[in-house]
Amino acid sequence: SQQGEEDPQALSIQEGENATMNCSYKTSINNLQWYRQNSGRGLVHLILIRSNEREKHSGRLRVTLDTSKKSSSLLITASRAADTASYFCATDYHSGAGSYQLTFGKGTKLSVIP
Amino acid sequence: DTEVTQTPKHLVMGMTNKKSLKCEQHMGHRAMYWYKQKAKKPPELMFVYSYEKLSINESVPSRFSPECPNSSLLNLHLHALQPEDSALYLCASSQAIPGQRAKNIQYFGAGTRLSVL
Numbered sequence: 001s002q003q004g005e006e007d008p009q010a011l012s013i014q015e016g017e018n019a020t021m022n023c024s025y026k027t028s029i030n031n032l033q034w035y036r037q038n039s040g041r042g043l044v045h046l047i048l049i050r051s052n053e054r055e056k057h058s059g060r061l062r063v064t065l066d067t068s069k070k071s072s073s074l075l076i077t078a079s080r081a082a083d084t085a086s087y088f089c090a091t092d093y094h095s096g097a098g099s100y101q102l103t104f105g106k107g108t109k110l111s112v113i114p
Numbered sequence: 115d116t117e118v119t120q121t122p123k124h125l126v127m128g129m130t131n132k133k134s135l136k137c138e139q140h141m142g143h144r145a146m147y148w149y150k151q152k153a154k155k156p157p158e159l160m161f162v163y164s165y166e167k168l169s170i171n172e173s174v175p176s177r178f179s180p181e182c183p184n185s186s187l188l189n190l191h192l193h194a195l196q197p198e199d200s201a202l203y204l205c206a207s208s209q210a211i212p213g214q215r216a217k218n219i220q221y222f223g224a225g226t227r228l229s230v231l
Contacts, residue, residue: 042120088156
C-alpha cells in the first residue's frame with residue numbers, strides 16, 4: 001500500500017505559532033500532495049511537490065520532501081484560527097487514461113487556539 | 115469556476131430504499147472520482163471514471179452503482195445499503211491529460227453525508 005502515515009495525529013497550538021506535520025509513505029512516488037479538510041467538508045488542495053523537488057513554498061506553507069526517507073513535512077507559519085482543519089498527505093498513481101488516483105494518509109487534526 | 119457540486123448535502127435512507135447521489139463539474143475535467151470517508155478517517159477511493167469510462171472499481175459492493183452519463187456528471191446509485199455504509203461520500207474531478215501527472219490536482223465537492231437506518 002502507498003498509504004501515508006501522518007504524524008502527529010493531532011496538534012494543538014496557539015495562534016501565531018508554527019505548525020509542522022509529517023507524512024511518511026511506503027513506495028516510490030512521482031508527486032506528493034497536501035490537502036486540507038475543514039470539519040465534515042470536502043478537501044482542498046494546498047500544494048503539490050514533485051519527486052525531484054526538495055522544498056516548495058506557497059504563501060505561509062512550506063513543504064519538504066525527502067525521497068530517501070520516504071517522508072514529507074508541511075509547515076504552516078504564523079498560524080491562524082482559520083487554519084484549524086485536518087491535513088492529509090496524498091500520493092498518486094496511474095489509474096488509466098490520464099487519471100491518477102490518490103491514496104491519502106491518516107491525517108493530522110490541527111487546532112489553532114485564538 | 116473551480117467548483118464541484120454535490121447533491122444532496124444530507125441523505126437519510128432505509129436499508130430497502132433506492133437513492134442516488136449526484137456530482138457535477140464544469141471545469142472540463144475528464145477524470146471523476148467517488149470516495150467514501152468514515153469519521154476521523156481519510157477518504158478511501160471507490161471508483162474512477164476516465165473519459166466517461168469506468169477505469170477503477172476498488173472492490174466496492176454491488177449495492178453501490180456508479181454512472182457517468184456525460185463528461186460533467188457523475189452519479190452514485192444506492193440500493194439495499196447497510197448501516198455501516200453511513201459515511202461522507204465525496205466526489206472529485208481532475209484534468210486527465212495522459213503523461214502530465216503534475217496536473218492531477220483533484221477538486222472536491224463538499225460531500226453528501228449519508229445515514230442508513
